[in-house]
Amino acid sequence: MGNMDTELETARLLRPYERPLIRNAWYCAAWAEQITTEMTARRILNEPVVMYRTQAGQAVAMLDICPHKLAPMSQGKKVGDNLQCGYHGLEFDCSGKCVRNPQGDGTIPIQAKLRTYPLVERYGVLWIWMGDADRADAAKIPDLSHLNDPTWRTIRGGHHVKANYMLLVENLLDLGHALFLHKMSGGIADNVTLSETSIEQEGDSIHDLRLYRNVPGPGNFNGFKPAEICDNHSDIHWWAPSMLVADNGCSLPGKPRDREGGTILLGTHLVTPETQHTMHYFYAHTRNFGKADPEIDERFRVWQRTALHAEDSRVAEAIDTLLPETLKLGVRMVTLSTDTSGIRANRILDRLAAAES
Ligand code: FES
Ligand SMILES: [Fe+2]
Known part of the structure; x- marks a missing residue:
């Protein structure tokens, strides 16, 4: 492939980060109590x-x-x-x-x-619609009722990130990064093998399911101790453009992933573009174990500060800084089989952006 082609290919792969922001969609403007x-x-x-x-x-x-x-x-x-x-x-x-x-x-x-x-105020979130007001349909807000379900425990947070919002959306659509990027902060070990995987697409949403069978429990982090062997789900549900719920519960090996015998850990990630290269990142962790245990609450606060802030957001910011140089240097990006959901999400957003232009 000649230089010209290489440049074209690189430009194509970098384009998601320059795509116009999608206006006709609900975004988290703030946690309700912040206003x-x-x-x-x-x-x-x-x-x-x-x-x-x-x-x-x-x-x-x-x-x-x-x-x-x-x-x-x-x-x-x-x-x-x-x-x-x-x-x-x-x-x-x-x-x-x-x-x-x-x-x-x-x-x-x-x-x-x-x-x-x-x-719209729903699930403890203030949802804003920046597009055509007559198209604002509150029924399009996905069901995030776990966020204010009084029978579960939710720890919320958020911070500002200097990166295009897609850098976090793609990060979350490929939770395999946790094996490495979050190794020190409590992710599962990096020597486990993905047992099952599937991707479901419905309208403008994607459900990426991954299952690690018979792995050591990821510490008290999601209810199973490291000595215990469990099946660890690592699923993510994405609704265009940038609402995600990661389901990281564990169940007893081979048992159906009903929520009776296992643990629920739902990570909600609401990513709101501020500008083309900055975002407001809101997140929450909802669990059904150790609900009254302040030590576990603190563990999740630490996780949010380390994994989501110091690790995920720093990588996103570093990549965003490199984007213009990457284009000039003609770096050829490669894709892995685990990038499929990210690619599909970009296609959906391309279509939504084209419909708005
Ligand atoms: S009253 Fe607002 S700018 Fe004059
Ligand atoms: Fe992460």
Whole structure:
């Protein structure tokens, strides 16, 4: 293959990270309790958004740009349930309508409005829709009811990552990386062999199932002690563009993976693009064992700080930094059989992006 072809091939493989962000989709804007009656400013899909709750507890999201001289609304203040711009004092209600002009004769221009975004509060998550408001269908939010199921225990967290969101989506769609990247932080040993694998695709979602049979339990991390032999599931369910639930439960060897005899460990990963090369990463770990044990809670907090932050996110950031150079250097990327889900996800997102362009 000549140089020209090599460059073309590399460009094709790098393209997912330059694909326009998908607008007609639900994204996690915040954990519900992060949004209070005070304003929170957060950039989502390249748009500055301001969020707050009304006195009655209703969460709202609006474009964080005053239509007068474009000052950020979040630099103004709250007046009851209204937002007052800090520059000349225009005041907007929670529907985005301008309700007061303290300047001149007080006339309110008809077009003085703040854009509002559909926002749904469900499963302890505030879901935002950045696309066409009339296409925002809350029924499209996947069932994540485990997140606030009182009979299980969930530890949540999140952090900011300086990388394109697909670098984490692809990371999660290939949980085989845990054997190496998370070896020190409690992943399963790297000398185990994948026993069974399958991929199911339904509409714009993918279910990648992997099973390690007869492996030592991954410590108390998911309920089986290292001395115990178990079957370890390492499944991931992805809904376009960037909602994922990893099912890492264990069951007794050869037993059906019903949830009676085994353990449940569901890792929820909600990845929200901030810009083309940065993201807000929200995650939660839900379990059915040691539910009242604060030591196990702490173990999951440590896991989130190490595996998700120090390991996964650092690799994603390093790769994002290398992307432009990689293109110039003509590096030829290769794919492995375990990359199939990532490739399929990229195809789905290509189709969704094309439909929006
Ligand atoms: S810029 Fe907001 S009132 Fe003037
Ligand atoms: Fe990971």
